Amino acid sequence: MSKDTVTIVGAGVIGGSYAAWYAAKGYQVRIYDARDNYESAVREHLRTCISEIPSSNVDEAMERVSCFTTLEEAVQGADLVQESGPETVDFKQTMFADLEKLCGSETLLASSSSGITPEVIGAKNVYIGAVWADSSGYPDCRPAFYEAMNGAVRTGTKDESGIVVKAPFVNLKKKDLVLMGKSLGVPFERTWSCYRDGEKACGRCDSCALRRKAFAEAGVPDPLPYEVRPAF
Numbered sequence: 001m002s003k004d005t006v007t008i009v010g011a012g013v014i015g016g017s018y019a020a021w022y023a024a025k026g027y028q029v030r031i032y033d034a035r036d037n038y039e040s041a042v043r044e045h046l047r048t049c050i051s052e053i054p055s056s057n058v059d060e061a062m063e064r065v066s067c068f069t070t071l072e073e074a075v076q077g078a079d080l081v082q083e084s085g086p087e088t089v090d091f092k093q094t095m096f097a098d099l100e101k102l103c104g105s106e107t108l109l110a111s112s113s114s115g116i117t118p119e120v121i122g123a124k125n126v127y128i129g130a131v132w133a134d135s136s137g138y139p140d141c142r143p144a145f146y147e148a149m150n151g152a153v154r155t156g157t158k159d160e161s162g163i164v165v166k167a168p169f170v171n172l173k174k175k176d177l178v179l180m181g182k183s184l185g186v187p188f189e190r191t192w193s194c195y196r197d198g199e200k201a202c203g204r205c206d207s208c209a210l211r212r213k214a215f216a217e218a219g220v221p222d223p224l225p226y227e228v229r230p231a232f
C-alpha cells in the first residue's frame, strides 16, 4: 500500500488494533472517537498493543499518532479511513454520509462490521478469503460454491443491489499465499492454523499439514514451533 495517512474512527477493540498496527508500520495515524477525553486511555492502550508487535519502536510509533475531537479534523489528508464504531445500521449510514462529504474521492473508506448485511448498507462487494485447497474438508471453499452463491444473491436481492461475493484467493495455491504474505511483511510467527488449542501447533492435523506444505513449497521458513514435524 503506497498510502501513508490512515484515519481511525472509533478507537475501541478493533479500531485500537488498527491504529496500533498502522502506527507500528510507519503510517501516520489520526484518530477520532466520540468518548470525552479519550486520548490518554487510547494512547495507553496503543502503547501496550504496539509493544507486542515484533520489531516495533513504541516511542517512534506513538509519535505518528494524533487524536482529534472532531471528525472533520481527523480525516484531513487521510488516504484511508477505517471506521470502527458501533455495530448499528444508523451509525454506519450516518457516519459514511458524513465521511463522503468530508473526504475526497481519492480517500478509501472502509468499515469494520460483524453482521450487517450488504444490502442494508448499500454495499456492492463482499469479500471472503476462501482457498480451493481447503475444499476437501470445507466444500464451500470451491469456486463452484461462489458461482452458486452469486446466483442465489442475484435471485434473492433487488436487481439494482448489484451485490457480488468475491473470493480473490480461491484459485491461488497456498504456497502463493505464503509468498504474498512474505512480500507484505506478514508476521507469520503471530499466525495460527492448527485446529487444536495448545501451547504449540500440533503439526499433525490437516490444517498444520497444509500450512507446513505451503511454506515448504514456497521456500519460506515457517517460524511456528510445532509439537511434531512429520515428513510429508
Ligand SMILES: NC(=O)c1ccc[n+]([C@@H]2O[C@H](COP(=O)([O-])OP(=O)(O)OC[C@H]3O[C@@H](n4cnc5c(N)ncnc54)[C@H](O)[C@@H]3O)[C@@H](O)[C@H]2O)c1
Pocket: 009, 010, 011, 012, 013, 014, 015, 032, 033, 034, 035, 084, 085, 086, 087, 088, 112, 113, 114, 115
Ligand atoms: N471486536 C471484535 O472482535 C470485532 C470483530 C469484527 C468486527 N467488529 C466490528 O467492529 C466495529 C467496532 O467494534 P469494537 O469491538 O471495536 O467496538 P468497541 O465498542 O470496542 O469500539 C467502538 C468505539 O467507537 C466509539 N464511538 C461510538 N460512537 C462513535 C461516533 N459517533 N464516532 C466515533 N466513534 C464512536 C466508541 O467510543 C468506541 O471507542 C463494530 O462494527 C463491530 O461489529 C468487531
